[in-house]
Structure formats: structure tokens, C-alpha cells
Amino acid sequence: MDENNRKFEQVNEEVASSVMNDTTSPEKSAADVTVTEGKANEAEPARERVIEKTTVIKEVPVSKGVNRVVYILLAFFFGTLGIHRFYAGHAFAGICYLLCSIIGWSLTWFLGIGFIILGIEMIFCLYDIVRAAFATADEHGQIHV
Numbered sequence: 001m002d003e004n005n006r007k008f009e010q011v012n013e014e015v016a017s018s019v020m021n022d023t024t025s026p027e028k029s030a031a032d033v034t035v036t037e038g039k040a041n042e043a044e045p046a047r048e049r050v051i052e053k054t055t056v057i058k059e060v061p062v063s064k065g066v067n068r069v070v071y072i073l074l075a076f077f078f079g080t081l082g083i084h085r086f087y088a089g090h091a092f093a094g095i096c097y098l099l100c101s102i103i104g105w106s107l108t109w110f111l112g113i114g115f116i117i118l119g120i121e122m123i124f125c126l127y128d129i130v131r132a133a134f135a136t137a138d139e140h141g142q143i144h145v
Helices: 002-022 030-040 068-081 083-088 091-110 114-133
Strands: none
Touching: 068 083, 068 091, 068 114, 083 091, 083 114, 091 114
């Protein structure tokens, strides 16, 4: 870690010194040009500086395309369990559907309030079905939901 810090500081110092040298005077007079041409003939080797740059590549998961018919059938028959969301690769939404289904059925037997939860969940399932039905397919015939 210390070696990397030293290299980083050294590169920063080199960059700072080259920036200061480059910003002294953008315009050169004819005398300066002849002097530099004379020095170039002295066979002074040119130095090359290589500044290492690190690039961080962040991988972003791309949602996979799903078959429209399979997605709609899963949403229609097993929508309250969230199977269609698991199929689409949205595990968190699938877990939410599953938990709402469990809580809804549990409260239905005791308080009857579960029917409200299950009704709201069915509205979301219908929304998923309509959205999948009208989604545009990609070049492979898959939809992204």
C-alpha cells in the first residue's frame, strides 16, 4: 500500500512539474527556436514519461429478456406467489409478492383483512400482465420487464 502511495505521489509531482513547464510561455520567439534546435542536434535523448492510469470498470447486471407468453402465464396462474417476478430476475419483487401472499392468506382466516392485501396484490399482477402484453420485444423476441 505504501509503495502505491509513493508511486502516486511521484506521478503527481511529475505531472505538476510538467504542467508548470508547459504553462511558462506558449509563444516562442525565433531566438528560442534556434536555441532549441541547436540543443536537439547535441544528440540529447528524448525522455518518455509513462503515467499509469487505472480504470475502474463497474459491472452492472443487465436484466435478461424473458419470453412474453411464459411471463404472462406465470403472472396469471402464480402471480400472487411472485413466480413471474422470480422468472424475470427480480428476486426482491418476487419475495415481496410472496410475503404479501403469505400475510394476506394468514390474515384472511383470522380477521378478513387479508382479502384487502390479496386484492391489492392481484391488481399489481394484472398491471404486470398488461405491461408485459404491450412491451416491445428486442431482436431475439424477448421482453424486458
